[in-house]
Amino acid sequence: MKKLILTVAALALSAGMGMAASHGKTIRLGTEGAYPPYNYIDDKGEIAGFERDLGDELCKRAELTCEWVKNDWDSIIPNLVSGNYDVIIAGMSITAERDQIIDFSQDYYPPTASTFVAKSADADLKGVVSAQTSTIQAGYIAESGATLLEFATPEETVAAVRNGEADAVFADWDYLKPIVEASGGELVVAGEPVPLGGGVGLGIRESDNSISLGDPTRAWMLTSTSNERDRPALALPRIQAVCDVLAAFGWRASRPDPLSDRDHAANSLQPAILANGVMGTWLTGLSDDHGATALCREAISPEALVETLFLRVLTRRPTPAELQRYADRLRPGFVTRITPPTEHRTPGPRRPAYYVSWSNHLDKDATLVRQQESEDARRGDPATTRLEAGWRQRAEDALWALVNSPEFLYY
Secondary structure, eight states: OOHHHHHHHHHHHHTTTHHOOOOOOOOEEOOOSTTTTEEEEEETTEEESSHHHHHHHHHHHTOOEEEEEEEEGHHHHHHHHHOOOSEEEESOOOOHHTTTTTOOOOOSSOOOEEEEEETTTTTTTTTTEEEESSSSSHHHHHHHSSSSEEEHHHHHHHHHTTTTSEEEEEHHHHHHHHHHHHHSSEEEEEEEEEOSSBBBBEEEEEEOOOOOOOOOOSSSGGGOOHHHHHGGGOOOHHHHHHHHHHHHHHHHOSSSSOOOOOOOSTTTTTHHHHHHSSHHHHHHHHHHOOHHHHHHHHHHHHHHHHHHHHHHHHSSSHHHHHHHHHHHHTTTTTTTOOEEEEEOOOOOOOOOOOOOGGGGGOOHHHHHHHHHHHHHHHSSSOOOOSHHHHHHHHHHHHHHHHHSHHHHHHH
């Protein structure tokens, strides 16, 4: 059976990567490197574990040239879809939700039970339970009635139990077992095992017959979205918001000649589109994923936060007058700005961005779907609950003022 599973997985790997292989490209295998025994980083700084051995063997049997890419778990599927690597091999359970976004091979590891681990066997499993972000365990806890405390890495979920932030951790028993055994009785199993998922499989992009030139990093890499804007079924609301800002600053939205000839003369549209446009909402609204949210939580004082924001936005330090003005704005509520884990609410996953094609004209629901996506884009990501709401609005005001300053707009 083991030999059969390896052979089938090798065939899935070679079939899914057939286009890249036919062009002599190296196949990139994406893994987390933080989930032993499946995958981890060894003392030499190399990816190791069961899946490293499995992946190397699959590449050998499929006669492919492969390289390994380490990627954080919470972005491992989006970065597969974006083309940062070709296959996910990272202890990922096969679920119906994930299968809507990517394809899976046959499971190369059968379903295993997930387990609660706590400091005592009678821990409150309906209290605060930690789990890794974007895992089937996190989804299970969110629906169980317990308070979910999410972390980016599995190590942090266990640490939360040890330091008293969480009553229990919920994860694969394969991961938790060696930790429990090495804890000397500090950690024990609580409750009954819970079977989840459909086994562990390789994750592969659903459509590898399309050509991607990568994410645009310069204005000339974009072309006008006028056709899409005129036809709601073909709308690209998020990229349209970026194009609107580029056009206000001199980008020529011309399909035959998209090169930018920057007009350095100031105009009224430039501050208006950042102050009131969709992209301005994204830049100044503090969500869980916004970089400034982490800065606000980590700052040791209002003055330190102001220094950091000025360096990030204006690439300079504030003057003494600016430092005092902004710090005075952020000082009220600064000490109590960080909310307790019990108040954290994790928003649902963003609607996946599917490819747009002319066949959308034949789909009666396509326009309605794109209109909803436009509304989602205008609203931006939900506000973070990891900062107290009143203080968060103060921080957003400060960030808004910096982004809309003449210095940021014109220099």
